[in-house]
Amino acid sequence: MTTTSAPPATTSRLVRALAATHFVGRAGGVVRSFLVLYLTQAQHLSPATAGGVVAAVGLGDVGSQVLGGWLGDRIGRRNTMLAGFLGSAAALVALGSADSLPGIWVAAVAAGLTLELFRPAGSAAVADLPARQRIRAFGVLYWAANLGFSVATVTAGFLARYGYGLLFWINVAASLAAALLVWLQVPETRPAGTVRTRQALLPVVRRDRLMLAMLALHAAYFTLFLQTFTTLPLLMTAGGLGPAAYGGVLALNGIAVVALQPLAVRLLAGRHGPTVSAVSMLLVGLGAGLGALSHGTAAFAGSVLLWTLGQIGIAVRFGDTFAALAPAEVRGGYLGLASATWSVGAVLGPLAGTALLEQSGAPGLAAGCALGGIVLFTAQRALGPALHRRKP
Template sequence: MDSRLQDSRSRGRPVSRWLTDAAGGLPRTFWYLWTASLINRTGAVAQLYLGVYLLAVRGFDASYAGLVVGLGGIGTALGALPGGVLADRWGRRPVTLSGSVLAALAMFSLGLATSQLLILGIAMVLGVFQGMVRPAFTASIIDVVRPDDRVRALNLNYWAFNLGSGIAAVLAGFLVRAEPMLLFAVNAGVLLCSSILLAVKVPETRPSSPVEQSEPIGLGVVLRDRTFMIFVGLTLLGWAMIETNKILPVSVIDDGLDVTAYGQVIVVNMALIVAGQLFLPKVTRQFRREHVLAVSVLLAGCGFGSAVFVDSLWGYALTVAVWTLGEMLMTVANSAVAVELSPVDARARYLGVFAFGLTGAMFVGPAVGGLVADQFGTGALWAGVFCLGLILAVGNAAAGPPRRRRITSLQALDESATTVEVSGSNPRP
């Protein structure tokens, strides 16, 4: 009788059940990390408006503004590599804290800089510091949650990233009108605030089974891993497809729509992610990773490819909805595979190389996409993205069997490895 009553109550509370599936059972330490991530992204006002600031406030031309933003992206990609090495050598905590504090100082300095050359240099240094933090921070999340909860935890972190981005976009508009320097002061301030939170609440999370001292702690072990590097290559190309959305305004303007139309249709991307991203881990759990990735790149290719045939605001909004679904699926599956292919004793280094691929896509997608659009037109670009989606779907499907074999062997090692006990976390099974 009691069990039937409990089942009845459970069926009567779908929202509560959904919240439990999405966010229940995760350790307290994860939520401190999640909160730090949300704070950082909500305050990332200078990062979001850097191009606008350079153009509208400082009066620099578009090519210079693009170079500054591009160098920042290159710095972030490059910083992920030493960040992963140092997080495995020194620990997650010192790399995360030192990188965040140095990034805050660089962010504030960027707002004070007036020389074009100095701005370029600070932008790249800032990117390096931010890139160093990424693999250490992601490794901390993986360290403190149970293996079965890792995909869910990373998906929650991605959701917080997008929620914070939406808030930051609104906040940045107010700040740049009130006092442009506030963009950099607020951004630097939230970096320091999140660092204080992490310093007070999050201990060192690196697994207690150390790397053998005779083994050099470098990137060689990652770069020699053919299965993982193929995955990184496919990931880079897949995310480069998504990043070609930066060229979408060119199509919008070519079709005679108002320049603000891009802002209206790209809201669909953010709204879908915030509304639906938390559902996906449960939905995709029953499918193989390579199948989810194949579908994700097909959806991305179809979404961008269909931009050839639309010329209205609602038409573009529909294309954004299609490739956003591909982006959402790609996020869940790529995060899962990256974690599953990363050995315990080299976790941060593997995640550093993975982050390098993701960040590199932020440069490759717009750069190559802009070149193709300039030389051959946006129609050729979107047709090319569609074809790339087909190729990547085949590639991900073919890469699936060796990935599964490798993941099975690593999971056996992971289960036998010594696990770290973190204060405030749930007992491990």
């Protein structure tokens, strides 16, 4: 059995179709933001138990990234995305209808393993494109996903007034709609012959020291970046600012990403990738550090805009960087491991940020974030020559 990669004429269609699935999936992803409220208010779980269920979904994300990449190499990018969207629809139905704690736990784990399954498979499909087309294609996917996320954050709070059940059904409908888009519009892109020549992923990765170094680097980066979403509201509350101010400041992040991402792709696509990533990591560290020392809404908004610029820079080069490292026969697995660094950061970031804030206060958090940015900048620059040698 072999599969053929998409011909050049289908490239634009592929990117548009993938962007549409990312947008629909994210725009309809309204359950997760309100899951803890559903569990405590509708299911009457204790805050600690509800937090554990939400954490189970988050930990499932880590597995889903690796599983999605592995399946993409085994059963194809298209089939993996279909399995992810259809599986997440079923898991959300189960989670929304479960009336016992064991049932909730099982459904939460299933949701964690399926909700993000499409992402590494979609990234692998873009990585199958010619190298010169990848950066712009990855940029389009990232932009579409963030636009969808912005839609979800705006609408979820309004829709929740009509009951949490509505959120579940909207999310299920979005997953099914995304699956239909994949079925009708997304061709298979897995390179011909990779089924016959496939290799076990982990032995290949263990021998690839550069890949291991990049995985560690990006796990550290996402830990630094994602802690901001936990420490920022705490810092603003301590400064006497309420939820409305936090929501307004955080909205700047989504607005800036949607507005600036296309421009960033055009400006940075031809730049030296490791330098773009290094400077971006430094901006995130400095922006997060500035936020820890801020007082007043304007100062917090400035810090968010600073680390958002770094976030955009990382997004422009992230997929292309790991695609260039990946052997064709395990490309999906490599992209899955790369995506898993985000999930690892989502678990470690809130723990590290809040612990540092509690132990050292705002000045200690500021110093830690700034130092983290400097260390990441230095490490990324040091890996630059090796990355250049691996460039296809």
